[in-house]
Amino acid sequence: MTEPHFGFETRAIHAGQAPDETTGAVVTPIYQTSTYAQDEVGVHRGYEYSRTANPTRTALERCLASLEGAASGFAFSSGMAAEDAVLRVLPADSHVIIPNDAYGGTFRLIDKVFGPNGLQYSAVDLSDREQIERAWRPNTRLVWLESPTNPLLGIVDIGAVARLARERGARCVVDNTFATPYLQQPLALGADIVVHSTTKYLGGHSDVVGGFVAVNDVNLATHIAYLQNAVGAVPGPFDCFLVLRGVKTVAVRMERHCANARAVVELLERHPSVASVRYPGLPTHPGHEVAARQMRDFGGMVAFTLAAGEDAALKLVSRTRLFTLAESLGAVESLIEHPAQMTHASVAGSELSVDPALVRVSVGLETAGDLVDDLRQALDSV
Numbered sequence: 001m002t003e004p005h006f007g008f009e010t011r012a013i014h015a016g017q018a019p020d021e022t023t024g025a026v027v028t029p030i031y032q033t034s035t036y037a038q039d040e041v042g043v044h045r046g047y048e049y050s051r052t053a054n055p056t057r058t059a060l061e062r063c064l065a066s067l068e069g070a071a072s073g074f075a076f077s078s079g080m081a082a083e084d085a086v087l088r089v090l091p092a093d094s095h096v097i098i099p100n101d102a103y104g105g106t107f108r109l110i111d112k113v114f115g116p117n118g119l120q121y122s123a124v125d126l127s128d129r130e131q132i133e134r135a136w137r138p139n140t141r142l143v144w145l146e147s148p149t150n151p152l153l154g155i156v157d158i159g160a161v162a163r164l165a166r167e168r169g170a171r172c173v174v175d176n177t178f179a180t181p182y183l184q185q186p187l188a189l190g191a192d193i194v195v196h197s198t199t200k201y202l203g204g205h206s207d208v209v210g211g212f213v214a215v216n217d218v219n220l221a222t223h224i225a226y227l228q229n230a231v232g233a234v235p236g237p238f239d240c241f242l243v244l245r246g247v248k249t250v251a252v253r254m255e256r257h258c259a260n261a262r263a264v265v266e267l268l269e270r271h272p273s274v275a276s277v278r279y280p281g282l283p284t285h286p287g288h289e290v291a292a293r294q295m296r297d298f299g300g301m302v303a304f305t306l307a308a309g310e311d312a313a314l315k316l317v318s319r320t321r322l323f324t325l326a327e328s329l330g331a332v333e334s335l336i337e338h339p340a341q342m343t344h345a346s347v348a349g350s351e352l353s354v355d356p357a358l359v360r361v362s363v364g365l366e367t368a369g370d371l372v373d374d375l376r377q378a379l380d381s382v
């Protein structure tokens with residue numbers, strides 16, 4: 001069932017999810033158990049203890065690994081736990097290069113948690129090769145990449161950065177949360193590691209927090225597997241079930257997220273209250289050509305600035321009715337937020353701080369016309 005020649009949608013529904021051997025259950029059961037009976041000491045059926053492995057988690061790991069075109073995949077209790085595992089692979093005296101508009105939680109983890117233990121970092125614009133080369137140090141072991149970035153929807157050429165990292169003996173990790181494996185395949189583009197917050201599009205329904213790491217390299221896989229078990233930031237079987245359920249429809253959901261985002265962008269481009277629109281699907285976006293090359297479509301995230309500044313941005317986000325004012329993204333319902341005071345409050349005052357006039361929307365799966373009407377009435381009022 002999981003042969004790689006099957007299409008993405010087929011693998012999303014079947015990879016790792018053969019009907020249950022004992023009952024024939026078509027849906028992978030929630031194996032709500034911590035331990036497993038052993039036939040003799042040292043003789044078991046692949047499962048001993050659920051921190052180490054659980055059949056519902058195995059199904060999720062096989063499915064997501066297949067979708068990323070990876071040899072191995074590891075599920076975690078959150079996106080941050082997945083990122084933590086990737087960073088723990090590094091020797092303590094390492095230097096990492098990160099995007100200057102990294103996801104706020106990623107910046108905090110590197111700056112505040114790993115930093116005091118010796119990890120060094122440089123935050124640069126990864127779309128500028130010269131900045132990467134200038135930041136490079138003899139102990140640079142990892143380049144951390146997001147594309148599209150959060151919240152500015154910047155685009156980074158994954159193949160080019162991965163090649164540069166490889167030439168210099170470092171690894172390249174891509175946070176593929178915004179794009180999903182349906183829109184973008186970082187390992188095929190040359191990256192070494194993919195991380196996800198499955199909380200977002202992969203889960204897709206705002207009802208679970210989870211993370212994922214995908215790799216091809218066998219030694220790296222062994223190391224991540226070791227950390228997953230030794231540190232123990234694993235998702236429970238019910239959470240794995242929820243992500244698996246979400247993943248089955250990720251292809252069709254992404255198609256509609258992209259279409260609805262296009263409708264929203266069209267409105268924003270025309271509205272006088274809006275100063276600038278950031279969406280990689282716009283031909284005027286500086287990363288448009290790279291995005292068109294490395295992505296199937298341009299995603300469901302849109303950011304824009306208001307001509308009247310922060311006050312107007314704060315008013316706007318409280319005046320939409322369908323777009324819910326909330327952090328997070330990537331689910332069926334549309335969300336709106338103010339990055340400077342919400343998702344990116346932890347980077348305020350640093351070199352990563354964002355424009356206070358910026359608003360970010362996660363365009364959901366409601367009727368496109370309703371979303372456009374809602375944003376229009378809110379924009380008209382600011």
Ligand SMILES: *Cc1c(COP(=O)(O)O)cnc(C)c1O
Pocket residue numbers: 078079080081103105106146150175177178196197198199200209210211
């Ligand atoms: C949400 C998010 C994370 C963190 O994931 P959690 O599941 O919230 O721990 C990491 N990267 C990106 C791009 C995200 O959007």
